Amino acid sequence: MLIALLPGDGIGPEVIAQARRVLDVVVGDRLTYEEGLVGGAAYKAVGHPLPEATMEIARRADALLFGAVGDPDCDALERRLRPEQAILGLRAGLSLFANLRPAKLFPELADASALRPEVASAIDLVIVRETNGDVYFGEKGIRTNAAGRREGYDIMCYDEDEVSRIARVGFETARARRGKLCSVDKANVLETSQLWRDVVIEVSADYPDVQLSHMYVDNAAMQLVRNPGQFDVIVTGNLFGDILSDQASMCAGSIGMLPSATLDANNKGLYEPIHGSAPDIAGQGKANPLATILSAAMMLRYSLGLPAEADRIEAAVAKALAGGVRSPDLGGTHTTAQLGDAVLAAL
Ligand SMILES: NC(=O)c1ccc[n+]([C@@H]2O[C@H](COP(=O)([O-])OP(=O)(O)OC[C@H]3O[C@@H](n4cnc5c(N)ncnc54)[C@H](O)[C@@H]3O)[C@@H](O)[C@H]2O)c1
């Protein structure tokens, strides 16, 4: 099976290196890798953040393992050349619309959560985030308005098929878990959200066994901190899901702990930590690689049909944490490589 390995920028290559060590031990030569340039690294090498050569590997691969993109050197570039366009281009170009972001507290990390331990310990949820639509992909630009002033705009737009297909992923995910789906929107203000809510309710007719609720996004942000244990599966749009998942990560201990899968209709997927390239700590051995290692486990489970191997990796991460290894984001002083060492030792 072929993996497109896309390390990217900043801490991306550092965390991918540790995931690769783990995969080599757990699945060995059952996987082959082709590395592609993405993000600022690709822009600097060939003038584009998502070169056709990388897309070609990505199309051929059975799954994609992605680090992170984002480079302060590229901040002044026009939008289509910015490193972040690489991840958006992969999601759009490969129809990767269903972004699953599980947030669960490893019991050993109760002290690292931003919440009180008894509140934090209840967090065990999945955010199902749509990643092919919303303000990310609507018409956008900067224009001069009637008053002669510059005006930026990003149209928020979802069509009903986009909503129903992500709603189905939400219902299926809930059905396979504790049977509760919370759809998060802003239907008190946004027409897009009103349609979202109507379509989710229509789709719910096919899932009478799943308990559906609706919540406004501002309340959801508050409830995630007040009582995260109330959520099983959250289904939401691209922008709300982006924000809520970073927030959920701190409830579960650290942004460096949350993995993700972004799937197409056939479970081909891109696997990446939810965090970015973290330029503030890049190159210092401070990055927590566990989100990326856990993303590799999700890849084995969802795209490669190796659930036992995925379980093995997740158990090894838990064992490494139980052994006391902690990167700075978790309140410790261990390096990126030492976290990798601890997971390998646990394996
Ligand atoms: N999918 C992606 O590739 C992705 C995701 C988010 C942000 N970005 C990009 O990354 C760049 C930096 O963005 P940002 O600073 O807003 O977000 P970020 O997630 O890169 O970093 C936010 C904070 O979290 C810390 N952090 C992140 N990952 C960590 C890890 N594994 N271990 C320890 N600490 C970690 C960072 O040091 C920083 O203080 C920007 O260019 C942004 O667009 C890319």
Ligand SMILES: CC(C)[C@H](C(=O)O)[C@@H](O)C(=O)O
């Ligand atoms: C880098 C950026 C485009 C991306 C997003 O907003 O989707 C990131 O924040 C993420 O969470 O994957």
Ligand SMILES: [Mg+2]
């Ligand atoms: Mg994000």
